[in-house]
Amino acid sequence: MSLFTESFITTLFLGAIAAGMPLLLAGLGEQLSEKAGVLNIGLEGMMLAGAYAGFVVAWSTGSMGLGFVGGAAAGALVASLMVLFCVRLGLNQIVIGIALTLLVEGLTALLHYVQFSRSYPRLDGITTWPIWPLSRIPLIGPILFDQNLVVYFGLALVAGFAWIYRMTHLGSALQAAGDKPAALDVAGVDVFRIRSLAVLTTGALAGLGGAFMSVAAAGVFVPFMTHGNGFIAIVLAMLARGRPLWVLGGAFLFGGCLSLTTALQVAGVNVPTDVIQMLPFATVMLVLLIAGRKASLPQALGESFVRGAR
Amino acid sequence: MKDQQMQATSEAIVRPNPARTTPVVALCGVTKRFPGVIANNDVSVQIWAGEVHVLLGENGAGKSTLIGILSGLQRPDEGHIEIDGKPVEISSPRQALGLGIGTVFQHSMLVPSLSVVDNFTLGGSWWRCPDRTGTAERIRETARQLGLRVDPFALVATLSLGERQQVEILRALMRGSRCLILDEATAMLTPHEAVALGALMRRLIADGLAIVFITHKLNEAVAYGDRISVLRLGKTVGAITPEQLNAATDAENTARIIRLMFGETAARSAHGLARAASDFGPVVLQVEALRTQAGSTPLRDVSLAVRAGEILGIAGIDGNGQKELAEALAGQLACSGGSVKVNGREVGGLSVGGRRAAGLRYVTDDRLGEGTVASFPVAMNLVLKDIGAEPFWQKGLEKSHAIHAQAERHIRDFDIRTPTHHTPVGKLSGGNIQKVLLARELTGAAEVVIFAKPTYGLDVNNIRTTRQRIRDAADAGKAVLLISTDLDELLELADQIAVIDRGALRGCVENDAGARDAIGRLMSAGDDQ
Numbered sequence: 001m002s003l004f005t006e007s008f009i010t011t012l013f014l015g016a017i018a019a020g021m022p023l024l025l026a027g028l029g030e031q032l033s034e035k036a037g038v039l040n041i042g043l044e045g046m047m048l049a050g051a052y053a054g055f056v057v058a059w060s061t062g063s064m065g066l067g068f069v070g071g072a073a074a075g076a077l078v079a080s081l082m083v084l085f086c087v088r089l090g091l092n093q094i095v096i097g098i099a100l101t102l103l104v105e106g107l108t109a110l111l112h113y114v115q116f117s118r119s120y121p122r123l124d125g126i127t128t129w130p131i132w133p134l135s136r137i138p139l140i141g142p143i144l145f146d147q148n149l150v151v152y153f154g155l156a157l158v159a160g161f162a163w164i165y166r167m168t169h170l171g172s173a174l175q176a177a178g179d180k181p182a183a184l185d186v187a188g189v190d191v192f193r194i195r196s197l198a199v200l201t202t203g204a205l206a207g208l209g210g211a212f213m214s215v216a217a218a219g220v221f222v223p224f225m226t227h228g229n230g231f232i233a234i235v236l237a238m239l240a241r242g243r244p245l246w247v248l249g250g251a252f253l254f255g256g257c258l259s260l261t262t263a264l265q266v267a268g269v270n271v272p273t274d275v276i277q278m279l280p281f282a283t284v285m286l287v288l289l290i291a292g293r294k295a296s297l298p299q300a301l302g303e304s305f306v307r308g309a310r
Numbered sequence: 311m312k313d314q315q316m317q318a319t320s321e322a323i324v325r326p327n328p329a330r331t332t333p334v335v336a337l338c339g340v341t342k343r344f345p346g347v348i349a350n351n352d353v354s355v356q357i358w359a360g361e362v363h364v365l366l367g368e369n370g371a372g373k374s375t376l377i378g379i380l381s382g383l384q385r386p387d388e389g390h391i392e393i394d395g396k397p398v399e400i401s402s403p404r405q406a407l408g409l410g411i412g413t414v415f416q417h418s419m420l421v422p423s424l425s426v427v428d429n430f431t432l433g434g435s436w437w438r439c440p441d442r443t444g445t446a447e448r449i450r451e452t453a454r455q456l457g458l459r460v461d462p463f464a465l466v467a468t469l470s471l472g473e474r475q476q477v478e479i480l481r482a483l484m485r486g487s488r489c490l491i492l493d494e495a496t497a498m499l500t501p502h503e504a505v506a507l508g509a510l511m512r513r514l515i516a517d518g519l520a521i522v523f524i525t526h527k528l529n530e531a532v533a534y535g536d537r538i539s540v541l542r543l544g545k546t547v548g549a550i551t552p553e554q555l556n557a558a559t560d561a562e563n564t565a566r567i568i569r570l571m572f573g574e575t576a577a578r579s580a581h582g583l584a585r586a587a588s589d590f591g592p593v594v595l596q597v598e599a600l601r602t603q604a605g606s607t608p609l610r611d612v613s614l615a616v617r618a619g620e621i622l623g624i625a626g627i628d629g630n631g632q633k634e635l636a637e638a639l640a641g642q643l644a645c646s647g648g649s650v651k652v653n654g655r656e657v658g659g660l661s662v663g664g665r666r667a668a669g670l671r672y673v674t675d676d677r678l679g680e681g682t683v684a685s686f687p688v689a690m691n692l693v694l695k696d697i698g699a700e701p702f703w704q705k706g707l708e709k710s711h712a713i714h715a716q717a718e719r720h721i722r723d724f725d726i727r728t729p730t731h732h733t734p735v736g737k738l739s740g741g742n743i744q745k746v747l748l749a750r751e752l753t754g755a756a757e758v759v760i761f762a763k764p765t766y767g768l769d770v771n772n773i774r775t776t777r778q779r780i781r782d783a784a785d786a787g788k789a790v791l792l793i794s795t796d797l798d799e800l801l802e803l804a805d806q807i808a809v810i811d812r813g814a815l816r817g818c819v820e821n822d823a824g825a826r827d828a829i830g831r832l833m834s835a836g837d838d839q
Contacts, residue, residue, distance in 0.1 A: 188404030
């Protein structure tokens with residue numbers, strides 16, 4: 001009764017967006033890779049690299065915008081290793097993905113320790129870009145239209161990807177690269193190039209998602225701070241079966257679960273936080289149980305392409 | 311840019327006959343080596359406009375490699391390719407397309423999850439939107455000119471294999487191909503579709519196209535070909551010119567091709583005689599009122615009996631319960647009723663292994679799928695169904711000595727052409743994989759052998775040896791159930807022939823002079839139920 005106050009709803013939804021945004025960005029990126037036939041298990045590592053680099057850039061330059069750019073660049077840098085090992089050299093995508101994640105986890109923790117020792121400096125106030133006059137609408141305004149630029153970008157990206165997949169040559173080429181790379185190859189398109197492009201974009205998006213976590217949502221970098229978000233994003237992308245809108249829905253469902261902790265505290269309900277922190281992972285399992293059965297993935301997902309091989 | 315190019319080429323399909331002095335495409339002394347094999351050894355072939363050039367050869371004769379070289383998938387180690395008399399280098403599929411060589415591969419090269427139109431526009435500039443309505447219009451127009459019906463907006467996954475092939479031919483033509491390569495194009499088609507493809511090829515060459523047609527079927531080669539080249543062990547061993555082909559009858563041409571492909575002796579025994587009827591022993595396999603629920607065509611009260619030394623043929627159009635029958639007997643498919651007896655002993659309740667121990671063997675048609683493990687060595691595949699059994703395993707430990715000794719014996723007895731018994735079975739040709747299966751199933755305590763489409767996808771020589779093995783098995787006193795969709799094969803081998811139709815057996819006839827007509831009547835009589 002008294003639970004659904006304005007402050008509870010605002011906290012819940014703002015929290016859902018803050019927690020869901022990294023999932024959305026990384027999930028859209030993973031979807032792109034999977035469409036092109038690369039199972040990008042290194043997503044967690046790319047997010048973490050983005051979170052670290054984004055924070056360091058924003059902290060040293062004082063510019064949030066540059067922080068986001070730095071995060072995306074770091075994600076793409078990690079992805080370029082994935083491109084080299086998995087797309088070009090055809091090594092096992094799962095092994096390389098796990099290795100990259102472990103590498104980045106260790107490296108960022110080390111670099112952070114070297115630079116900041118055991119202190120965790122905070123970034124100053126987070127700027128938003130209100131869209132006037134929509135931001136003045138009660139309840140909806142502050143939630144949807146008084147947000148960080150990255151949030152608007154992420155939402156536009158959903159529409160952009162949906163358009164690319166359905167309407168452009170690139171969309172067809174991506175689908176072919178994931179379903180039947182040999183057919184794309186004999187049609188005269190460079191499969192390696194399509195897949196490389198997809199994986200690099202994935203890296204940039206995951207890096208941006210990570211930077212959003214450290215720069216915009218938390219304002220601080222803590223080692224291993226992405227804890228599992230990259231893997232949840234992989235699950236999201238698999239469940240969405242190529243549809244960007246489903247990634248959006250899934251990301252904010254999980255984001256909502258994550259933010260329920262704070263929202264309930266605001267509302268004064270006393271539930272152990274440990275229980276609520278398990279919620280997103282329990283939801284993943286539940287959703288997999290219900291929707292995962294029919295998940296159809298690209299036929300050549302996880303297979304490296306070799307021209308002329310049978 | 312791409313779209314304009316397509317527009318131009320769709321109009322250019324009808325073009326005047328070019329000069330007949332230089333071939334459209336010529337392979338000059340092409341050699342291609344793979345580790346351990348010479349796939350092509352100094353091959354020279356000329357492809358002329360307005361001709362169907364048939365490329366014949368056994369499995370592993372080097373046809374696929376030749377196609378790979380022409381379509382830009384592989385590059386020759388020696389020799390070169392000429393187009394219109396000018397030497398060219400083909401280093402990628404895109405370049406081959408640009409040079410006017412369009413290939414329709416044996417296995418569909420369409421993306422099943424995209425529509426026909428999107429498959430046509432694959433390869434356009436990334437950032438542009440495909441002109442779907444325009445392309446669809448051109449597809450319809452070109453299809454109409456060729457007398458084909460294609461729905462441009464259908465999802466490729468919903469098309470039949472024949473339709474997919476027509477789509478691929480259309481695509482190759484609309485991309486401006488002057489030389490069309492059809493790799494084993496009829497292998498996956500129904501007889502009706504194959505005839506339609508033959509007619510289409512004749513129409514295309516009338517427009518001045520050059521066609522390279524690869525096939526296993528000699529009757530197709532003679533019927534649709536203008537010029538025939540025969541490959542053997544990577545070399546061109548003979549060619550028949552259009553003049554020679556026209557001068558002789560089809561039978562003479564066929565005999566000549568067989569001589570080129572397999573040497574002199576093969577031609578004489580190309581058509582085996584029907585088996586002489588002999589005395590059969592007691593009933594070994596007795597099946598009564600067998601029913602299944604599972605499978606795409608459930609069995610309905612199938613009853614049959616096979617005596618020792620007898621071959622019972624099961625005829626019928628594919629997909630009428632043949633697979634279900636074989637799997638139900640082998641124990642791979644659960645039965646909902648009926649009984650299966652081997653030598654009077656009920657085996658219906660036994661597992662696959664139990665039935666095998668009872669002497670029931672099954673030679674599957676899915677050779678690489680359920681028959682063998684492609685990455686396992688030949689030797690291990692030969693004991694695949696005896697894992698854990700003496701003498702190959704003792705107290706749970708593998709005795710590689712016994713396994714290898716048996717492998718050597720089988721490789722010799724069954725003439726399995728493999729570098730060593732360590733070679734993974736997947737690296738062998740289809741005919742040799744079949745020999746591995748035959749060696750495994752026909753030896754030991756086999757009493758009943760079920761063959762499912764035993765010669766499907768094999769070349770002429772392997773078909774002959776496989777059929778001989780089936781005959782030998784029956785002569786050795788085994789009861790043989792031969793399930794085949796090739797009526798000629800059944801007429802050649804079987805003693806009795808039953809017809810399967812929608813999961814039920816429709817009568818059984820003696821294999822005599824009137825058998826062909828009787829089976830035809832049984833196959834078409836099923837409609838009144």
